[in-house]
Amino acid sequence: xxxxxxxxxxxxxxxxxxxxxxxxxxxxxxxxxxxxxxxxxxxxxxxxxxxxxxxxxxxxxxxxxxxxxxxxxxxxxxxxxxxxxxxxxxxxxxxxxxxxxxxxxxxxxxxxxxxxxxxxxxxxxxxxxxxxxxxxxxxxxxxxxxxxxxxxxxxxxxxxxxxxxxxxxxxxxxxxxxxxxxxxxxxxxxxxxxxxxxxxxxxxxxxxxxxxxxxxxxxxxxxxxxxxxxxxxxxxxxxxxxxxxxxxxxxxxxxxxxxxxxxxx
Numbered sequence: 232x233x234x235x236x237x238x239x240x241x242x243x244x245x246x247x248x249x250x251x252x253x254x255x256x257x258x259x260x261x262x263x264x265x266x267x268x269x270x271x272x273x274x275x276x277x278x279x280x281x282x283x284x285x286x287x288x289x290x291x292x293x294x295x296x297x298x299x300x301x302x303x304x305x306x307x308x309x310x311x312x313x314x315x316x317x318x319x320x321x322x323x324x325x326x327x328x329x330x331x332x333x334x335x336x337x338x339x340x341x342x343x344x345x346x347x348x349x350x351x352x353x354x355x356x357x358x359x360x361x362x363x364x365x366x367x368x369x370x371x372x373x374x375x376x377x378x379x380x381x382x383x384x385x386x387x388x389x390x391x392x393x394x395x396x397x398x399x400x401x402x403x404x405x406x407x408x409x410x411x412x413x414x415x416x417x418x419x420x421x422x423x424x425x426x427x428x429x430x431x432x433x434x435x436x437x438x439x440x441x442x443x444x445x446x447x448x449x450x451x452x453x454x455x456x457x458x459x460x461x462x463x464x465x466x467x468x469x470x471x472x473x474x475x476x477x478x479x480x481x482x483x484x485x486x487x488x489x490x491x492x493x494x495x496x
Contacts, residue, residue: 232262232488233456233471234478235449236403237324237358237383237431240266240287241276244435244446253284256449260471262286262488263478264449267324267358269294271305274313281318288485290358291316292323298342299334305342310349320484322350323358324383327371330363340371347375356380356481359400365391372398379481384433389419396427401481403429406439406447409458420462425473429481430455 235256245252256264264287268277271293281289291314293301310322325346327339334342350357357380361368365387372395381401382391392402402423407413420428430452432438438447439454456474460467479487 232475233260233430233452234263234265234475235261235432235434235452236265236381236429236478236482237267237405238264238434238447238449239269239436240264240280240434240449241273242435245448249280252448252450253287257286259450259453261449261452262475263288263485265290265320265482268292269324270297271301271309271313274316278316278318288318288320288482289316290321290323291319292325292346292358293342294324295326295328295339295342295360296331296333298339302334302338302342305345307345307349307352310346311352314349314353314355319355320482321356321358321380322346322353323380324360325357326360327364327368328360328362329367336367340367343368343371344375347372347377350380351376351378354378355484358383360384361387361391369394372400381429381481384431384437386416389422392419392423396423401427401429401477403431404455404459405431405433406437406443406451406455408462409440409454410443411440417458417462420459425459425463425465425470426477428459428470428474429477430459430470430474 266289277289293305381403384405385402434447456470460470
């Protein structure tokens with residue numbers, strides 16, 4: 232059984248064929264999916280997807296793009312209160328995006344810190360987005376004593392990977408590792424311990440080869456897992472087994488799959 236640790240199933244891209252998409256994922260052996268929250272004010276839509284399907288869970292958080300728009304309402308206390316929903320298994324996605332700068336950088340940083348503090352109180356993993364903000368991302372995680380989480384859709388440099396691993400974080404890999412121009416990223420992936428790797432789609436974005444340029448969906452995570460296996464020179468079944476075990480180790484609110492489910496998928 233594979234797990235798509237990061238997708239956005241509440242997005243309008245999936246409104247017309249969500250049932251079929253979930254069926255395709257399950258047919259491909261994807262037994263769990265995490266649909267990710269980007270606005271607190273839209274959490275109800277995210278939660279509704281998780282409530283609708285067995286094996287789909289969700290997160291709670293504010294994407295750095297929306298940090299300014301959601302800043303007033305996204306207090307530590309409110310995040311903690313909203314995370315009581317039984318299908319919330321992580322906090323985020325949160326973090327810093329200095330590439331697009333859709334929210335002021337100081338506001339992004341304060342929002343990020345709030346999420347870290349809430350995650351620590353809740354003892355839930357932090358789901359971190361970082362783009363062109365590597366040094367500040369690591370500094371904030373260190374300052375706040377972030378205790379567990381992952382770097383989502385990893386595309387940063389080796390230093391970020393090493394420092395995130397030192398913090399006890401996992402590295403989540405997306406379809407980017409299949410792209411032709413991702414040789415530097417693949418070199419880093421080769422050195423990341425397999426027991427610290429997760430796989431994701433970030434659907435509807437970043438479809439892996441051979442679907443690049445099309446709408447991404449959870450069933451395509453099998454191609455990312457296969458590329459991890461190729462990079463590391465190991466059996467794809469070992470990547471499936473280990474990344475699934477890693478997911479359950481990190482996201483401890485999710486009931487572990489029994490052996491028969493894992494083998495059947």
